[in-house]
Amino acid sequence: MLITILFGPPGSGKGTQAAYITKRYGLQHVSTGEMLRDEADKGTELGNEVAPIMAEGNLVPDDLIVRVIESRLRDSDTQRGVLLDGFPRTVPQARALDEMLRRSGRKVDLVLFLDVPEDKLIQRLLGRAQTEGREDDNLETIQNRIEIYHRDTEPVLDHYRDQPSTAIEVVDGDAPILDVARRVRDAVDRHYRDAA
Numbered sequence: 678m679l680i681t682i683l684f685g686p687p688g689s690g691k692g693t694q695a696a697y698i699t700k701r702y703g704l705q706h707v708s709t710g711e712m713l714r715d716e717a718d719k720g721t722e723l724g725n726e727v728a729p730i731m732a733e734g735n736l737v738p739d740d741l742i743v744r745v746i747e748s749r750l751r752d753s754d755t756q757r758g759v760l761l762d763g764f765p766r767t768v769p770q771a772r773a774l775d776e777m778l779r780r781s782g783r784k785v786d787l788v789l790f791l792d793v794p795e796d797k798l799i800q801r802l803l804g805r806a807q808t809e810g811r812e813d814d815n816l817e818t819i820q821n822r823i824e825i826y827h828r829d830t831e832p833v834l835d836h837y838r839d840q841p842s843t844a845i846e847v848v849d850g851d852a853p854i855l856d857v858a859r860r861v862r863d864a865v866d867r868h869y870r871d872a873a
């Protein structure tokens with residue numbers, strides 16, 4: 678079973694690339710952003726709590742999102758392998774993930790980092806605002822999300838760089854979607870080959 682983190686700033690293409698990887702490797706896509714948006718759309722207690730935080734582009738509290746993930750990773754469809762998208766987003770979340778995986782004899786195998794320059798991120802997210810109308814896709818909120826990414830999320834990469842049992846693959850994500858998908862595929866294949 679492969680536990681992979683799809684890592685990168687807002688707009689780097691995590692959701693887009695997840696579709697290709699899960700199909701090829703039979704992994705379950707676990708996107709915390711999608712899970713929270715779904716709760717907000719349904720108007721559940723959790724959804725109502727997180728909606729205003731998400732609308733401003735801030736992170737929801739660590740303990741809340743860790744509980745959500747812990748419960749999801751107990752589901753039977755996540756036992757063959759998962760692709761985590763949007764989690765962990767802080768070092769405390771990464772530590773909590775490591776601990777919950779350790780308890781079941783698992784670990785993070787691979788971190789795939791989608792590297793995209795900031796001007797392209799903003800361009801993509803403003804483009805998506807025209808078609809999808811996500812509440813957090815406006816310039817002010819996008820800039821806040823990118824700032825939070827640099828401050829709170831980037832250190833998660835260093836956390837995994839310090840762990841010899843986790844591989845990190847940096848993928849240049851500044852290319853057409855199918856080209857990036859090929860690069861991601863090569864990176865995951867390389868990991869499988871090296872791990873074999």
Ligand code: AP5
Nearest residue numbers: 687688689690691692693709710731736737763801805854
């Ligand atoms: P989340 O949903 O995770 O948002 P995000 O990280 O900001 O990521 P995005 O979905 O905006 O971008 P993406 O990298 O998936 O890119 P995508 O493929 O969509 O989180 C939302 C909120 O939920 C957070 O702000 C926070 O409030 C909360 N939250 C979630 N997880 C949390 C956690 N762990 N802790 C605390 N809070 C949490 O692509 C973007 C656009 O670019 C699309 O239009 C796409 O078509 C286009 N595109 C993609 N690839 C390319 C390409 N190669 N070339 C051109 N266009 C491209």
